[in-house]
Amino acid sequence: xxxxxxxxxxxxxxxxxxxxxxxxxxxxxxxxxxxxxxxxxxxxxxxxxxxxxxxxxxxxxxxxxxxxxxxxxxxxxxxxxxxxxxxxxxxxxxxxxxxxxxxxxxxxxxxxxxxxxxxxxxxxxxxxxxxxxxxxxxxxxxxxxxxxxxxxxxxxxxxxxxxxxxxxxxxxxxxxxxxxxxxxxxxxxxxxxxxxxxxxxxxxxxxxxxxxxxxxxxxxxxxxxxxxxxxxxxxxxxxxxxxxxxxxxxxxxxxxxxxxxxxxxxxxxxxxxxxxxxxxxxxxxxxxxxxxxxxxxxxxxxxxxxxxxxxxxxxxxxxxxxxxxxxxxxxxxxxxxxxxxxxxxxxxxxxxxxxxxxxxxxxxxxxxxx
Amino acid sequence: xxxxxxxxxxxxxxxxxxxxxxxxxxxxxxxxxxxxxxxxxxxxxxxxxxxxxxxxxxxxxxxxxxxxxxxxxxxxxxxxxxxxxxxxxxxxxxxxxxxxxxxxxxxxxxxxxxxxxxxxxxxxxxxxxxxxxxxxxxxxxxxxxxxxxxxxxxxxxxxxxxxxxxxxx
Amino acid sequence: xxxxxxxxxxxxxxxxxxxxxxxxxxxxxxxxxxxxxxxxxxxxxxxxxxxxxxxxxxxxxxxxxxxxxxxxxxxxxxxxxxxxxxxxxxxxxxxxxxxxxxxxxxxxxxxxxxxxxxxxxxxxxxxxxxxxxxxxxxxxxxxxxxxxxxxxxxxxxxxxxxxxxxxxxxxxxxxxxxxxxxxxxxxxxxxxxxxxxxxxxxxxxxxxxxxxxxxxxxxxxxxxxxxxxxxxxxxxxxxxxxxxxxxxxxxxxxxxxxxxxxxxxxxxxxxxxxxxxxxxxxxxxxxxxxxxxxxxxxxxxxxxxxxxxxxxxxxxxxxxxxxxxxxxxxxxxxxxxxxxxxxxxxxxxxxxxxxxxxxxxxxx
Numbered sequence: 001x002x003x004x005x006x007x008x009x010x011x012x013x014x015x016x017x018x019x020x021x022x023x024x025x026x027x028x029x030x031x032x033x034x035x036x037x038x039x040x041x042x043x044x045x046x047x048x049x050x051x052x053x054x055x056x057x058x059x060x061x062x063x064x065x066x067x068x069x070x071x072x073x074x075x076x077x078x079x080x081x082x083x084x085x086x087x088x089x090x091x092x093x094x095x096x097x098x099x100x101x102x103x104x105x106x107x108x109x110x111x112x113x114x115x116x117x118x119x120x121x122x123x124x125x126x127x128x129x130x131x132x133x134x135x136x137x138x139x140x141x142x143x144x145x146x147x148x149x150x151x152x153x154x155x156x157x158x159x160x161x162x163x164x165x166x167x168x169x170x171x172x173x174x175x176x177x178x179x180x181x182x183x184x185x186x187x188x189x190x191x192x193x194x195x196x197x198x199x200x201x202x203x204x205x206x207x208x209x210x211x212x213x214x215x216x217x218x219x220x221x222x223x224x225x226x227x228x229x230x231x232x233x234x235x236x237x238x239x240x241x242x243x244x245x246x247x248x249x250x251x252x253x254x255x256x257x258x259x260x261x262x263x264x265x266x267x268x269x270x271x272x273x274x275x276x277x278x279x280x281x282x283x284x285x286x287x288x289x290x291x292x293x294x295x296x297x298x299x300x301x302x303x304x305x306x307x308x309x310x311x312x313x314x315x316x317x318x319x320x321x322x323x324x325x326x327x328x329x330x331x332x333x334x335x336x337x338x339x340x341x342x343x344x345x346x347x348x349x350x351x352x353x354x355x356x357x358x359x360x361x362x363x364x365x366x367x368x369x370x
Numbered sequence: 371x372x373x374x375x376x377x378x379x380x381x382x383x384x385x386x387x388x389x390x391x392x393x394x395x396x397x398x399x400x401x402x403x404x405x406x407x408x409x410x411x412x413x414x415x416x417x418x419x420x421x422x423x424x425x426x427x428x429x430x431x432x433x434x435x436x437x438x439x440x441x442x443x444x445x446x447x448x449x450x451x452x453x454x455x456x457x458x459x460x461x462x463x464x465x466x467x468x469x470x471x472x473x474x475x476x477x478x479x480x481x482x483x484x485x486x487x488x489x490x491x492x493x494x495x496x497x498x499x500x501x502x503x504x505x506x507x508x509x510x511x512x513x514x515x516x517x518x519x520x521x522x523x524x525x526x527x528x529x530x531x532x533x534x535x536x537x538x539x
Numbered sequence: 540x541x542x543x544x545x546x547x548x549x550x551x552x553x554x555x556x557x558x559x560x561x562x563x564x565x566x567x568x569x570x571x572x573x574x575x576x577x578x579x580x581x582x583x584x585x586x587x588x589x590x591x592x593x594x595x596x597x598x599x600x601x602x603x604x605x606x607x608x609x610x611x612x613x614x615x616x617x618x619x620x621x622x623x624x625x626x627x628x629x630x631x632x633x634x635x636x637x638x639x640x641x642x643x644x645x646x647x648x649x650x651x652x653x654x655x656x657x658x659x660x661x662x663x664x665x666x667x668x669x670x671x672x673x674x675x676x677x678x679x680x681x682x683x684x685x686x687x688x689x690x691x692x693x694x695x696x697x698x699x700x701x702x703x704x705x706x707x708x709x710x711x712x713x714x715x716x717x718x719x720x721x722x723x724x725x726x727x728x729x730x731x732x733x734x735x736x737x738x739x740x741x742x743x744x745x746x747x748x749x750x751x752x753x754x755x756x757x758x759x760x761x762x763x764x765x766x767x768x769x770x771x772x773x774x775x776x777x778x779x780x781x782x783x784x785x786x787x788x789x790x791x792x793x794x795x796x797x798x799x800x801x802x803x804x805x806x807x808x809x810x811x812x813x814x815x816x817x818x819x820x821x822x823x824x825x826x827x828x829x830x831x832x833x834x835x836x837x838x839x840x841x842x843x844x845x846x847x848x849x850x851x852x853x854x855x856x857x858x859x860x861x862x863x864x865x866x867x868x869x870x871x872x873x874x875x876x877x878x879x880x881x882x883x884x885x886x887x888x889x890x891x892x893x894x895x896x897x898x899x900x901x902x903x
Contacts (some may be wrong), residue, residue, distance in 0.1 A: 040501060040502065041500075041502040041504075043502065044502040046505070046511060048512065049511050049512060084398055085398060123455060124401075180492075211425050211426050211448060213476050214427055214428065214474065215476075225448065232448075255380060299400060301399065302399040302401075303398050303399050304398075304399050304444065304455070306428070313428065315443065317431045328433050328434075328512075329499075330432075330433075334430040336483075337479065340475050340478055340479055361477070369502055370502075
C-alpha cells in the first residue's frame with residue numbers, strides 16, 4: 001500500500017464553522033484543501049412528505065422550520081402559491097405588512113450572517129454586536145406576532161394579526177437606529193485591513209459559474225449579476241416600492257469574492273431599511289386577512305411561487321387534487337444549490353479559507369435538508 | 371416571451387416529441403410536455419437557443435402521479451427574463467432519465483434528491499449516492515405507495531395500540 | 540554565604556534575611572520556589588483570568604460572570620474546581636506519556652522562566668547571567684512541549700494544529716529574538732537585573748523611550764510575542780473555528796484546565812518580559828529607602844501594574860480584531876517585523892555610539 005500523503009478532515013457536523021449540523025469532508029495536503037465533498041441530511045425532516053398528510057392551512061407552521069432565520073419568507077412563499085392556486089387575493093394592507101415583515105426578517109438574517117462571518121474570522125465581538133441589533137428585530141416581531149424565531153405569521157389570504165400603532169412607532173425608531181449603526185459595522189469590519197485581507201480574492205465565484213450551479217441571492221449578486229426576484233418577478237407590492245439591487249463590484253480584488261458578498265449583505269440591509277420605511281409610509285387602511293372556509297380545499301391544479309429570501313430564490317411548487325391536503329409540495333431552497341459550488345470553489349485553498357468561504361456563502365443546514 | 375411562443379419554437383425543432391400545452395388552472399402554471407427520449411436534446415436546445423437562452427435551472431420537481439412518475443424542469447432565463455416549465459413522464463417500474471448536469475450543473479443535486487426520493491435513476495450522473503437519506507435506507511419516500519418502516523436499526527416507529535382506558539366505550 | 544546565595548537566588552536570600560538562624564541554602568531555595576509560585580505568580584494569573592472575562596464582557600456589552608462573590612472574581616476559582624472534578628477522557632494512544640505530560644511540562648518550563656524575571660529588586664528565584672536568553676529558550680521549549688502533546692493526541696485537528704505551532708515557532712522566534720537585542724545593547728548585558736537597573740522610574744527613563752529605534756523594536760516585540768504565543772486573534776493553533784480547538788480538542792477535564800492555565804501563564808510571561816526589557820521593570824519613581832524590606836512589595840505592585848496594562852492591551856486586541864490567515868501571518872513576520880527589528884538594532888547601535896549611551900530621557 002502506498003503511503004498516505006493526504007489527510008481527510010471532516011469539517012462538521014459538529015464544528016463551530018458550520019451553521020447547524022452540516023459536514024464538509026475535505027481532503028488536504030498539509031494546509032491545502034485538495035477536494036471537498038458536502039455531506040448533508042443530518043437535519044432532514046421530510047417536510048415535503050409531512051405536507052402530504054397535513055391540511056393546507058395546518059402545514060404553515062412547518063414552513064417556519066425550513067429556514068428558521070428567515071421563516072417569514074418560507075411562510076410567504078407557501079401562502080403565495082396557495083393563494084395563486086385557489087385565486088384568493090390577500091388585501092392590500094396584508095401585502096404591505098408582508099413586505100414589512102419580510103424585510104425585517106431579511107435584516108435579521110443578514111445581521112446574523114455578517115456576525116457569524118466575522119466570528120469565523122476571529123472577530124468575536126462583531127457577532128455580539130450583530131446579535132444586539134438582531135435582538136431589536138426580534139422584539140419587533142414579538143409585538144407583531146408574539147414569536148421571536150419561528151413566526152408562523154403569514155397566512156393563506158393575509159397575515160395572522162394586524163400591525164399595531166406601537167409596532168409602527170417602534171419600527172420607525174428601529175430604522176432610524178439601524179442605518180447609522182451600519183457605519184459601525186463598516187468601521188469594525190468592512191474597513192478593517194485584516195478583515196479585507198482575509199476576504200479579498202477568497203472564494204471567487206464567477207457569474208456564469210453561479211448561474212450554471214443554480215446559485216442565487218447575495219452570492220450571485222456578489223458576482224456582479226443583478227438578479228433579484230423582487231425586481232425581476234415582483235410579488236406582493238414590490239413593484240410599487242423603490243429600491244436598488246446592490247451588486248458586487250470587486251472593491252477588494254476580484255468581483256465575486258467573499259468581500260463582495262459581505263458588502264452586498266451590508267448594502268441590502270440599507271435597502272431593506274428603506275423598503276420598510278416606504279411600506280410603513282404607504283401602509284393602506286383596510287382588512288389584513290380574508291376569511292377562509294373552515295375546511296379549506298385548494299382547487300385541483302398546480303401552482304408555483306418564488307420569493308427572494310435572504311439566501312436567494314426560495315420557490316415552492318404545489319399540486320392539488322382538490323382535497324383537504326396537498327398532493328405534492330416541493331420547496332426549492334437557495335442553500336441547497338450552493339452545494340454545487342463546493343467542488344470548484346473549495347479547491348486549492350488553505351483550510352483557514354474553508355471556514356471563510358462557508359461563512360460567506362451563508363449556508364443554512366436546515367434549509368439544505370428540509 | 372410567452373409559453374405559447376416557446377411551444378411553437380420547440381415544436382418547430384422537435385415535432386412530435388413535444389406534447390401540447392397543459393394548462394389546468396387558467397394560466398397559473400403552464401407546462402409543456404416532452405418525450406423522455408428527446409429530453410436531453412430539448413434541454414440543450416433550451417439552454418443554447420438565442421431566443422430562449424434558459425441559462426438557469428431553477429428547480430426540478432419530481433412527482434408521483436399515480437400511473438407514472440413525472441419530472442418538471444423549471445427553467446428561467448436571467449438575461450431575457452422569462453420562465454418555462456417542461457414536464458417529462460417516465461415509467462414507474464423502470465424509471466430512467468438522462469441527466470441534465472452537462473447543461474446546468476445545478477441539476478447534480480436536484481437529481482440526487484429526486485433519485486433517492488422517487489427512485490428515478492439518472493443516466494450519466496457523475497456521482498450517484500444517497501444525499502439526504504441514510505445510505506441503507508429502503509424504499510422511496512415520496513412515492514405514494516411508500517410504506518413507513520416500522521423499525522430502523524432497532525429504532526422502533528410503531529404507534530402503540532390504544533389502551534382500554536383511552537378508548538371510549 | 541548570604542552573598543553567594545544572593546547571586547544565585549535573590550529571593551532565597553531575601554527570605555533568609557527574615558530568619559536569624561542559619562538555614563541551609565536548598566531549604567531557602569525550595570521555600571523561594573514555593574513563595575514565588577503561589578504568592579507572587581499565581582495571584583496575578585488568577586487576576587488575568589478575571590480581567591479577561593470582565594473586559595471581554597464589557598467590550599461585547601455583556602455583564603460577564605456575576606453569580607459569584609466579588610463581582611464574579613470567584614468564577615475563575617469555580618471554573619478551576621469544575622475542571623478538577625470533570626471526567627478526564629483519554630483516547631487510546633500510542634504515545635500516552637507525551638499526551639499526559641506535554642502540557643504540564645510546558646507549564647513547568649514557563650514557571651521556571653517567570654522565576655528568572657525579577658519582580659522587584661530581590662524577588663527573583665534565579666539571577667541568571669543571561670536571563671533573557673533563558674526566557675527566550677523557555678518560550679520556544681514550551682512550544683515544543685505543546686507540540687508533543689498535540690501531535691501525540693493523534694486527532695487530525697490536533698496534528699494539524701501541532702504543525703501550525705511549529706510553523707509559528709520557526710517564524711516568530713526570530714523577530715522576537717531580534718527585538719530583544721536593543722535592550723541588551725542599551726544595558727550592555729542580557730542579565731535582567733542589569734537591564735532593569737539601567738532604566739529609571741519615570742517613563743522617559745525606560746528603554747522604550749531611550750531612542751526611536753527602541754520604540755520600534757518594542758512594537759515588534761509586543762506584536763511578535765502576541766502572535767507567537769497564539770493569543771486570540773492570532774490563535775492559529777487552538778482556534779475553535781478553524782481547527783476545532785486544535786491543541787485542546789482532545790483534552791478534557793483537568794487537562795483542558797492545564798491548557799487555559801498555560802495560555803494565561805504565557806500571556807503573563809510575555810508581558811513580564813516586555814515590561815522588564817522595555818518598560819522599566821520593577822523601577823518606581825518613589826524613594827523607597829525608608830521602606831526597608833517592604834520596598835520589594837511596592838516595587839512588585841508597580842511591576843504587576845505595568846504587566847496588567849499590557850495584558851489589558853492584549854485583551855482589547857483579542858476582542859476586536861479578526862484573525863489573520865496563517866500565510867499572511869508568516870508574511871507579516873518576514874516582510875515587516877524582521878526588517879524593522881534589524882533596522883532598529885542598527886539604529887540603536889549607531890545611537891549608542893554617537894550619543895555615548897545617553898537616551899532621550901537624559902537630555903531632558
